[in-house]
Each structure stands twice: as structure tokens, then as C-alpha cells.
Amino acid sequence: MIIRSARLFFFAFLFFIASSISAQHSNGEEENTSATNTTTAHNEKFNAGKMIMDHIIDSYEWHILTYGEKHLSIPLPILILHERKLVSFMSSAFQHGHSPVFFDHSFDRILPENLNSTENIAFGLAIMHEGKHKSKIAYIKADDYLLHHTIVENTEVGMPYDFSITKNVVSLWVGLLIILWLFFCVARTYKTRQGMAPKGIQSALEPFIVFIRDDIAKSSIGEHKHEKYLPFLLTIFFFIFINNIVGLVPFFPGGANLTGNIAVTMVLALFTFFITLINSNKNYWKHIFNTPGVPWWLKFPLPLMPIVEVLGVFTKPFVLMVRLFANITAGHIVTLGFISLIFIFGNINVGLGYGVSVISVAFAIFLAFLELLVALIQAYVFTLLSALYFGMATEEHHE
Amino acid sequence: MELVSPGLGLIFWMTLSFAIVLFLLSKYAWPLILNSLKERETEIANSLEAARQARKDIQNLQAHNEDLLKEARNEREELLREARQLKDDLILKAKSQAEIEAKQIVENAKALIEQEKTVALSQLKNQVADLSIEIAERLLKSELSADKKQKELVEKLIGEAKHQLN
Structure with a gap:
């Protein structure tokens, strides 16, 4: 199939x-x-x-x-x-x-x-x-x-x-189609192989799913409330991870710098931001406007703490946006920089260009491996931080 | 600058496409996957618990079997020991009985021999006495006829008697 x-x-x-x-x-x-x-x-x-x-x-x-x-x-x-x-x-x-x-x-x-x-x-x-x-x-x-x-x-x-x-929109659709195809396949496998050991793509993806569920959602949000956020967390994790990987493929239909585009990371961060706001409880806002355990003079004549906390509400998604954008874009820039070296030296002397190509390709390969790691780490970090923000927004008041 | 200015079109398409995919996956893929995972996990946990219980049961059963075996072995040994004891006793008893009986037989035989001997002796004595009387009678008869003849007769008779005795 x-x-x-x-x-x-x-x-x-x-x-x-x-x-x-x-x-x-x-x-x-x-x-x-x-x-x-x-x-x-x-x-x-x-x-x-x-x-x-x-x-x-x-x-x-x-x-x-x-x-x-x-x-x-x-x-x-x-x-x-x-x-x-x-x-x-x-x-x-x-x-x-x-x-x-x-x-x-x-x-x-x-x-x-x-x-x-x-x-x-x-x-x-x-x-x-x-x-x-x-x-x-x-x-x-x-x-x-x-x-x-x-x-x-x-x-x-x-x-x-x-x-x-644009190119990024096409790349976005390619990535989303891959994700849809992948997870509908996996879901069907889960349905047909009920109660059996995982097989094929299912067994490749299951560790990630279980990891996100147990080590990201459950540990950040809590045993009972995490299930509500799990679909979103899984979707952003695989969206970022798969698009990062697709972005590393150097030929069509890969190679678009999708997750290194500020518009894309902005939308992702805004999703996290609005989900946080919609699900935030009274306790969360109390922590922002009347932070407990802080001396009163930080709050009263000049509301220093509330200002800092309100700023924090906006900087959190902003940082999410910038981190993913900067990491992926930087990776692309450095890899392309190494490849450019070949042509810069090649313009001076053709032989020199060939000579440099050995080193450049070696560095580009090294960077490709590094970028594979970064692709996973950035997907993980974005998901983990989103989960932490959801966890903060839904935390119950306990003395 | 173009790197950090988000494009309107991309924001629009990204929001729309991502929302649709999020919706589709949240509705059709994730619940199925997560539920199946959870079901399988509980099933595995239950199976493990059942296996542990079964192992425990088997251990108990084994211990029980061993006890039974030990008991049986002890019983057998007890039985064997008793049988051996019984055998020894029987042999001992039989031996002493036999000895007593043999003694009895020998004594009876001895008594009988003695008796037969006395009977024979008395018979011999009677015969000797009879012979003596006969000899004496014949002597007396011949003494009356002649001296010489008498003597010959006596000697002849004694010789006869000797022959007879031998």
C-alpha cells in the first residue's frame, strides 16, 4: 500500500x-x-x-x-x-x-x-x-x-x-500532505492491528508519540488535563519535525525554508498563545497580576511585577517564534555558506574551486547531520515549551 | 529585513492549512492512535499482572507437590523399615523354634534307644539264663550216666553255647 x-x-x-x-x-x-x-x-x-x-x-x-x-x-x-x-x-x-x-x-x-x-x-x-x-x-x-x-x-x-x-505555501502543503498521509496510515494500522505489536511506520512513530504523551504532555500539564492538549502538541511536533526534515532535502519538493520563515513560526506561536489564553484559569491571572510570594512594594505604588508578568505573557510566544525561525534559518545559511565557498574560490581559480569543494562538502555533510539533530531538537523544544505554557495556564491553586 | 517581515499570504495560508490539518488529525487520527495505545498499554499491564499471578500459582503448586513427594518418600521408608523388622523377627523366631524342636527330637530318640537297649539286655539275660538252665539240665542228666562222658558232654555243650552266643 x-x-x-x-x-x-x-x-x-x-x-x-x-x-x-x-x-x-x-x-x-x-x-x-x-x-x-x-x-x-x-x-x-x-x-x-x-x-x-x-x-x-x-x-x-x-x-x-x-x-x-x-x-x-x-x-x-x-x-x-x-x-x-x-x-x-x-x-x-x-x-x-x-x-x-x-x-x-x-x-x-x-x-x-x-x-x-x-x-x-x-x-x-x-x-x-x-x-x-x-x-x-x-x-x-x-x-x-x-x-x-x-x-x-x-x-x-x-x-x-x-x-x-508561494514556494513556502507549496512546501507547506507538501509537508501537511505528508503528515496527513503518515498519520492516517498509522491510525489505520492501529485500528487493524488492535492489541498487536506495532509494525512498519507505526513502530517508527510510536516512540515519538509515546514520548510526547509521557515526557512532554503528562509531565508538563498533568495526569488528568494533558489529554485535551495532546492532539495539538502532537500536531505541532510532527509539523515542525517533518517540515524541518523536508527543508533539509536539497531538491524539489524539499529545500524550502518553511520552518525558518517568520510567518510560519509566528502562526505556530500564535496557536500556542491563543490556546494558552483560552484555557487559562483564575489562578494563572492571579499569578500575573498579584504574584504570590513577592514583597508588596514590588506590586503597590509601581506595579513592577504585574508589568513584568504581563510582558512575559507576550514574550513567551514571541520567543517561540524567534527561536524556531533563527535556528532553522541559521542552519540553512551556514550550509549554503559552505557550498558558496566552492564558487567563491572557483571564481578566483577553477582548480582552487575543486580543491575547496572537498572541504566544503565535508563541512556541509557535517552540518547536514547537525541540522538533522537540530530539526528534532527544535521540534521538541517548541512542543515542550508549549506544553509548559499550557501547564502554567491550567495549574490549580494549591497551598 | 525581508527575512523578518512576515508575509500576509503565507500567514493566511499557514493559518488556514494548519488549522484544517489540526482539525482533521484531532478528529480522525490522534484519538484512534492514543486510544489504541492506551488500550494496548492496559492490556500489557494486565497480561503482566496475570503472568505474575500464574507464576506465583505455579510456585505454590510446586511447593505443594514437593511436600507431597517428601511425605510419600517418608511413608515408603517407614513401610520398608517395618517390613525389614518384621522379616528379621520372623527369621529369629523360626530359628529358635527349630532349635527347640530339634532338641526334642534328639532327646526322644535317645530315650527310645535307651529303652530298646534295656529291652535287648533283659532279653539277652533271659536267653543266657535259659541256656544256662538247659546246660545245667543236660549236665545233670549226663553226670548221672558216666563221668567221662559227662565231661565230654559238658565241653560239647559249652562249645555249642559259645557257638550260639557268637
Whole structure:
């Protein structure tokens, strides 16, 4: 069953790749007729910082590889909410981010060859390359761009409501599908093998489940109340762990820096934050506003302790967010840095590049192992701290 | 800066997708898995307890069996000892009885021999006396006829008597 579905998945993936390649081909033709002047990546000098940044931040297309001057990447749908109307098109319209896209008053895209006058343009969109909104889609002023030929960054006139299916969103869905498939399989095994010894994936995952239940939930929240939070704790643990691992896979559909994205870790932390708030009892708030066992002068004229405690309520999820983001992003940056060394030295001298590659690959392998460990540790830490916060919020008053 | 500014789209999709997955797993996967785990754990605990109890029972049974065996062995030994004692006693008794009887027989035989001997002696004595009387009678008869002849006769008679006695 597992093999069959894996094969199915593989074929679907191949199909996806094939269709994207053909899409690229037609884009290439479009590029030839395009009025905008694009700089090819070929003549650019290798820039390690830019390369690393491009890898770890979100993107509107999924770049797989570049050979010669051909970019092999999967275009992803762009969804913009403009004046309460959803405008959608494929990211290939941006020509890998080199050219802006313009829309007429009925919110239809104006093809590059029809860009004769600026009168029928309602709004223009472009991916920013520099500045505050780097690699995000922003509104641009069509007149300035088309008539005065200024660069897109100088014509920016605001940010749209951007609900695009970016690389990270696709990676998120891949991760979630893996999780759903994995645990529905495991749940079915538990059902069919009732009262029998675990088998297959079930026996691989059972130690984790039991560990989260006994050593995280039960010990932090308590014998009786932990069951309510267990589904959430298990879900975030496996979400973070599996997405960390997927993020370490260097080729499609892995490699997106999902758990190292601040938006993702923010949502996870907010889930923990709201679950804590919803389930907090009177005792928890009493500890915050009238902390017992603290001298009265820390509370009375100037409410120092309450201020600190209220701040603590917000710093706890904030720290969760930053910790996961920083750990995973740092891992990606360092690994990519080692790989960049090959090309930095290769630019000086090709032989030197090959020489350095041995050391760089050795370090990258070492880091990959370290990152595997970090993937598990960060999932564990996030889950454990969430469980501790739930435990604090639901702790009963005892003298 | 772009690294730490969360994108609106990603937040939206993340919240939506994660909430859906959380809901699906919490509804269909986790309860099944956790309940099965709990059931299996209680089952294992119960089985272990049952095994422990069974072991205890077997131990008790074994101890009981050993006691029984020991008792049986003791009883057998007791029986054997008694039988041996009985045998020895019987042999001893039989021996003494036999000795007494043998003595009796020998004594009886001796008495009988003595008796027979006295009877024979008395018979011999009577015969000798009869012979003597006869001899004396014949002597007396021949003495009356001639002296010489008488003497011959006596000697002849004595010779006869001797022959007869031998």
C-alpha cells in the first residue's frame, strides 16, 4: 500500500515537472518578444550573500536549476486581492521577476505586446529587487516605469493584499500532505492491528508519540488535563519535525525554508498563545497580576511585577517564534555558506574551486547531520515549551 | 529585513492549512492512535499482572507437590523399615523354634534307644539264663550216666553255647 501510493506520488511529481518544463519553453518565446531589457544571470559575478538570501526567503516561483541561460523553475499562481476582487495569474508573467505586469480597468492582464499606451492601465505589479519590500510584489506607477524607464523599485506605490501560492505555501502543503498521509496510515494500522505489536511506520512513530504523551504532555500539564492538549502538541511536533526534515532535502519538493520563515513560526506561536489564553484559569491571572510570594512594594505604588508578568505573557510566544525561525534559518545559511565557498574560490581559480569543494562538502555533510539533530531538537523544544505554557495556564491553586 | 517581515499570504495560508490539518488529525487520527495505545498499554499491564499471578500459582503448586513427594518418600521408608523388622523377627523366631524342636527330637530318640537297649539286655539275660538252665539240665542228666562222658558232654555243650552266643 505504502509503495503503491509512493509510486503514484512520484508519477504525479514527474508529470508536474514535465508540464512546468513545457511552460518554461513557451515563456522563453515570450521573453524574446518582450519589450523590457533583461539582464542574464550568466554574466553576473557570483554573489554568495544574494544566493543565500534567494534560497532562504520566500519566492513566487520554485526555481529548480539553471543550466546555461535556461532557468528551470515551476511557476506558481499569484493571487492578489485588488479592490475586493481577486486577480490571479501565473508567476511566469513576471519573467523570473525581471518584468512587471500591468492590468486594465476590468482587471485583465495586458500582455506585453499590447502595452502601447498607459491610458488603459489600471495598476501595475512588480517584484521588488531592493529595499524594504525586497522579493515581494508591490504596486508600481505605470507612467514612471514605461515612459521614464526608471527601475521598478523607484516607482513603488504601495503593497497589495498578496495571497499568492508561494514556494513556502507549496512546501507547506507538501509537508501537511505528508503528515496527513503518515498519520492516517498509522491510525489505520492501529485500528487493524488492535492489541498487536506495532509494525512498519507505526513502530517508527510510536516512540515519538509515546514520548510526547509521557515526557512532554503528562509531565508538563498533568495526569488528568494533558489529554485535551495532546492532539495539538502532537500536531505541532510532527509539523515542525517533518517540515524541518523536508527543508533539509536539497531538491524539489524539499529545500524550502518553511520552518525558518517568520510567518510560519509566528502562526505556530500564535496557536500556542491563543490556546494558552483560552484555557487559562483564575489562578494563572492571579499569578500575573498579584504574584504570590513577592514583597508588596514590588506590586503597590509601581506595579513592577504585574508589568513584568504581563510582558512575559507576550514574550513567551514571541520567543517561540524567534527561536524556531533563527535556528532553522541559521542552519540553512551556514550550509549554503559552505557550498558558496566552492564558487567563491572557483571564481578566483577553477582548480582552487575543486580543491575547496572537498572541504566544503565535508563541512556541509557535517552540518547536514547537525541540522538533522537540530530539526528534532527544535521540534521538541517548541512542543515542550508549549506544553509548559499550557501547564502554567491550567495549574490549580494549591497551598 | 525581508527575512523578518512576515508575509500576509503565507500567514493566511499557514493559518488556514494548519488549522484544517489540526482539525482533521484531532478528529480522525490522534484519538484512534492514543486510544489504541492506551488500550494496548492496559492490556500489557494486565497480561503482566496475570503472568505474575500464574507464576506465583505455579510456585505454590510446586511447593505443594514437593511436600507431597517428601511425605510419600517418608511413608515408603517407614513401610520398608517395618517390613525389614518384621522379616528379621520372623527369621529369629523360626530359628529358635527349630532349635527347640530339634532338641526334642534328639532327646526322644535317645530315650527310645535307651529303652530298646534295656529291652535287648533283659532279653539277652533271659536267653543266657535259659541256656544256662538247659546246660545245667543236660549236665545233670549226663553226670548221672558216666563221668567221662559227662565231661565230654559238658565241653560239647559249652562249645555249642559259645557257638550260639557268637
